Amino acid sequence: MNTKEIIDRIATDHFAEKEDILAVIQDNSNDEYLFESADRVRREIYGTDVFIRGLIEISNYCKNNCLYCGIRRDNREISRYRLTEPDILLCCDTGYELGFRTFVIQGGEDIYFSDDVLCSIIKKIKEKYPDCAVTISMGERSEESYKKLFSAGADRYLLRHETSSKEHYEKLHPEEMSFENRMKCLKTLKQIGYQTGAGFMVGSPYQTKENLVSDLLFLKELEPEMAGIGPFIAHKDTPFRDCKNGSLRDTLVMVALTRLLLPHALIPSTTALGTIDPKGRELGLKAGANVVMPNLSPVKFRKLYALYDNKICMGDEAAECRKCLERRVESAGYKIVTDRGDWRA
Numbered sequence: 001m002n003t004k005e006i007i008d009r010i011a012t013d014h015f016a017e018k019e020d021i022l023a024v025i026q027d028n029s030n031d032e033y034l035f036e037s038a039d040r041v042r043r044e045i046y047g048t049d050v051f052i053r054g055l056i057e058i059s060n061y062c063k064n065n066c067l068y069c070g071i072r073r074d075n076r077e078i079s080r081y082r083l084t085e086p087d088i089l090l091c092c093d094t095g096y097e098l099g100f101r102t103f104v105i106q107g108g109e110d111i112y113f114s115d116d117v118l119c120s121i122i123k124k125i126k127e128k129y130p131d132c133a134v135t136i137s138m139g140e141r142s143e144e145s146y147k148k149l150f151s152a153g154a155d156r157y158l159l160r161h162e163t164s165s166k167e168h169y170e171k172l173h174p175e176e177m178s179f180e181n182r183m184k185c186l187k188t189l190k191q192i193g194y195q196t197g198a199g200f201m202v203g204s205p206y207q208t209k210e211n212l213v214s215d216l217l218f219l220k221e222l223e224p225e226m227a228g229i230g231p232f233i234a235h236k237d238t239p240f241r242d243c244k245n246g247s248l249r250d251t252l253v254m255v256a257l258t259r260l261l262l263p264h265a266l267i268p269s270t271t272a273l274g275t276i277d278p279k280g281r282e283l284g285l286k287a288g289a290n291v292v293m294p295n296l297s298p299v300k301f302r303k304l305y306a307l308y309d310n311k312i313c314m315g316d317e318a319a320e321c322r323k324c325l326e327r328r329v330e331s332a333g334y335k336i337v338t339d340r341g342d343w344r345a
Helices: 003-013 018-026 028-046 085-097 115-128 143-152 166-172 179-192 209-222 248-261 271-276 280-286 318-331
Strands: 049-052 054-059 102-107 133-137 156-158 195-202 226-231 335-337
Touching (some): 003 018, 003 248, 018 028, 018 209, 049 318, 054 085, 085 102, 102 115, 102 156, 115 143, 143 179, 166 179, 179 209, 195 209, 226 248, 248 280
Parallel strands (some): 049 335, 054 102, 195 226
């Protein structure tokens, strides 16, 4: 069976064996056919709609020491900050006026943001904007914590698994972090009832093609409502400072295969894609992505939330970001919609 036939079968069955995925990854002669197939599948469910999420980066303090991350605990070169509750609510006010109907509260694993603090923020957002969804991305927490945030009104939770290989995970994270706990957290989020997001970096240090195959099969098994896939980009103040960045091609292939395996998923075309290529986000949309996440954080703090180097859109005001993205999305043949953008069964 040639690669085009394999792509057709995955697009029809939304299932693949290891050898099928590996064949598609290794054969770059049919990439355009793969991207067109992924785009066709997303259009069958979501049409040309692209959902915007207002990203609010609330803290760059983190208790963890992940080897790839610019806000890791041991980075002494970074100025730390955290937003107050009024800061966060002001970001939501701005975002709502610009048409955002999902707010993504993201930060490092900052112990200041206890359950009580986060629950207060979530409740106030939901009280003021009941037609909006609230997504939390604050790392690994206890089952009790996840339940409290859900009860307070959180609709979605993003927690990238980063890699489905225990051996690979341990090469990217310090000893005190547990692969088993990361997997447990994802399953717990699904059981509680969150629209759950997993995902991984493409081209991270020590990653093999077999790791990428396993990551896609893990996503298929987990069936998350959201799947965040972006290239690894090195940060100068981490142990991986000299490592090669992930490639545009490999990332787009992973996005497209994710769309074929999870046809209903909400898949962002990430800022990291736009960082490694000026047209990266547009190409991500054409490869099956259907979400963009412009930044609502105060401009003065954006450069401090640097998970990787050379991140784009650091100096744009929220309104500028919104207009710029709208133009880019339309140039790629899609349209931004003012909608919560929930997962569609």
